[in-house]
Amino acid sequence: MFRMILFTQWKWSRLAVLLGTLAAFLLPILSVQHAGSREVTPWEARMLLTSIQSWSVLYPTLATAIALTLALMAWSADHRGRHVYALSLPVPRWHYALQRFGAGAVLLIPPAIALLIGALVAAALATIPHGLQTYPVALAARFALAMAVAYAVFFAISAGTTRTAGYVLSIVGGIIVVQILTAAAGLDVHLIPFIGDRLLLWPGPLEIFSGRWMLIDV
Amino acid sequence: MCSVLLSTALLVATIQDPAALQRRLAQVDALRHRASVVAARGDSARQEQLDTIRAGALVILARRLDADRVRRGAEIAWRQLDSLYGDEAATLAARPMMFWFVQRDGHPLPVYVTEYQPVLGDSSSTAADIARQLISGAATVLRQNADTALADWFGPLLFPMSPSPAEVARIYVELVTAPSAAVRRCYQSPPDAASCRAALGLLDGGDRVTLWFDADERRALVAKMSAMDRAGQRAESDACLLGQSDENCIAVLHAASYLEPPLSVEARHSFARAALLAGGRGAYGRLVRGAGRPVSQRFAAAAGISADSLVLRWRAAILAGRPKTVTLATASGWMALGWAIAFGLVALRSTRWR
Known part of the structure; x- marks a missing residue:
């Protein structure tokens, strides 16, 4: 059953997977195009790091985009068919959802491997100034984990009912409204930064997205 | 006749005495400064009403209509200046500054503005901007002590x-x-x-060229110098770059007009x-x-x-x-995996089919 679900999910999302894989391979290679000399001044080294840093935002963005696409694709056919097919299967709901989750997770592997290969190729091709190092494996590991976390979040939201999605959106919207109203009232309440810190800092769920996503760094 | 010649010679000798000349120059300079300050005050009294603003040891003259804004900036500036320069910042009390908002219509600055330590600001400046300008002016004054x-x-x-x-x-x-x-x-x-x-x-003490750089770095530095910088040292430059002579590299760097610390x-x-x-x-x-x-x-x-x-x-x-x-701590990796599993479990427990 898992193989069939994996096959159908692959058919639905193969274009996204292939594009994501290609982007993941090219991203690290493009990010090091300005690395060209071992003897550089601190100013040139800083410029190189700034150039690489300007690409760094694309790694978590790509991870999120791939994860979002796969999570939505995993449930899109069921949503369209109002879950009649799934309900007709002689398996419990959790078992079916687990198969869908697993199939989508397997499809995250090609982009993760592509990024690792791209990072290794970029690290081999680029001339790294003295004192700087490359981090291809760490970058790929972080990319894979970020995809996994984002995929799980979007899969959970997508698996819920419209009402659940409405609750989630209402909570997010409510927080924004409260922040705007307290700011308008002149109150020193920093709700969004507080929640942002809880999400983005250790041990928050999105902590994996923070930090410097740089193939070349100190 | 002889006595006249003698006294004239003595007078000339006294005038030509360097120490006496220095003293006279200092007197003239002091008189000029006093005259310019008096003239500036007279000029300002005719044209503008100035307020004196004090924040700590900062003494700032500003036009009356700008005084409130400048005062707010001065309070910010003083706290920062005092935190860095400490007791030395108290010397600013003896050096009044003049804050002047530059007009957009391009009118020239009144003469009296330039008679004090001038600090210029844009008419759209915030208190923080004014503070930055005042800090810059005060730092210029304090630098004169160095x-x-x-x-x-x-x-x-x-x-x-x-x-x-x-x-x-x-x-x-x-x-x-x-x-x-x-x-x-x-x-x-x-x-x-x-x-x-x-x-x-x-x-x-010691030679900065050899203390700062090794032979390869010295050669790289010479290679990066412009042709104009190496113009007077062409033979040494060629020996350094083509003949790999470290002595000549050192000679070129010694002759460089300025060499920044690393x-x-x-x-x-x-x-x-x-x-x-x-x-x-x-x-x-x-x-x-x-x-x-x-x-x-x-x-x-x-x-x-x-x-x-x-x-x-x-x-x-x-x-x-x-x-x-980008390096990943083991704990961060496990935590991310844990969160992925936790959200996955949430999906398995969905209420859709209940």
Whole structure:
């Protein structure tokens, strides 16, 4: 059953997977195009790091985009068919959802491997100034984990009912409204930064997205 | 007749005496200054009503209609100046500054504005902008107390600034990447304090060219110099670059008009702020009054600890601010995996089919 679900999910999302894989391979290679000399001044080294840093935002963005696409694709056919097919299967709901989750997770592997290969190729091709190092494996590991976390979040939201999605959106919207109203009232309440810190800092769920996503760094 | 000639000769000799000339010049200069101040006051009284604003030891003249804005900026500026320059900032009381908002219509500044230490601001300036301009003006005044050796070491004006993670990260990148043997010896563990001092330009003698750079770095430096910079040293440059002669590389670098220390102005200012912070309120005063001694010893006197301890303390602070790289801590990896599983479980427990 898992193989069939994996096959159908692959058919639905193969274009996204292939594009994501290609982007993941090219991203690290493009990010090091300005690395060209071992003897550089601190100013040139800083410029190189700034150039690489300007690409760094694309790694978590790509991870999120791939994860979002796969999570939505995993449930899109069921949503369209109002879950009649799934309900007709002689398996419990959790078992079916687990198969869908697993199939989508397997499809995250090609982009993760592509990024690792791209990072290794970029690290081999680029001339790294003295004192700087490359981090291809760490970058790929972080990319894979970020995809996994984002995929799980979007899969959970997508698996819920419209009402659940409405609750989630209402909570997010409510927080924004409260922040705007307290700011308008002149109150020193920093709700969004507080929640942002809880999400983005250790041990928050999105902590994996923070930090410097740089193939070349100190 | 003889007595007339004799007295004339004596008069000429007295006029030509350098010391007497200096005294007369000083008198003339003082008179000119007093006259210009009086003229400026008269000029300002005719044209503008000026308020005197005091914030700490800052004394600022500003037009009456600008006084409130300038006062707010002055209060911010004084807190920062006092935190860096300590007791020495009190000397600003004797040097009034004139704050003047530059008009957009391009009217020239009144003469009396330029008779004081002028501080110019844009008419759209906020209190923070005004504070920055006042700090710049005050730092210019305080820099006048420093001798040439100290002023050369500082380079641009030293502004009060709390160390930001971004600044520390930039200096860390310098420590790691600067093409200088002194910087590498400073960065390596255990560190060489003398090399750290040298990298910051705090030399107690010795040849900076050989203390800062090794032979390869010297050759690379010569190669990077413009043809104009090497114009007077063509033979030595060729011997350095083509003949790989280190002696000639050293000769070319010795002849260079200016050779920057391996660590940047930002790093040097960061070190200076750390030293002044360690030395307390009297630190800057001790620093500027130590003229004639090596700059490193003056910083040691200012901070109240040895120069080596000071640079090692500064180095430790920079290393502690190492930018967070992409490397993944094991705990972070497991935590991310845990969150992925947790959200997956939430999906399995969905209420859709209940």
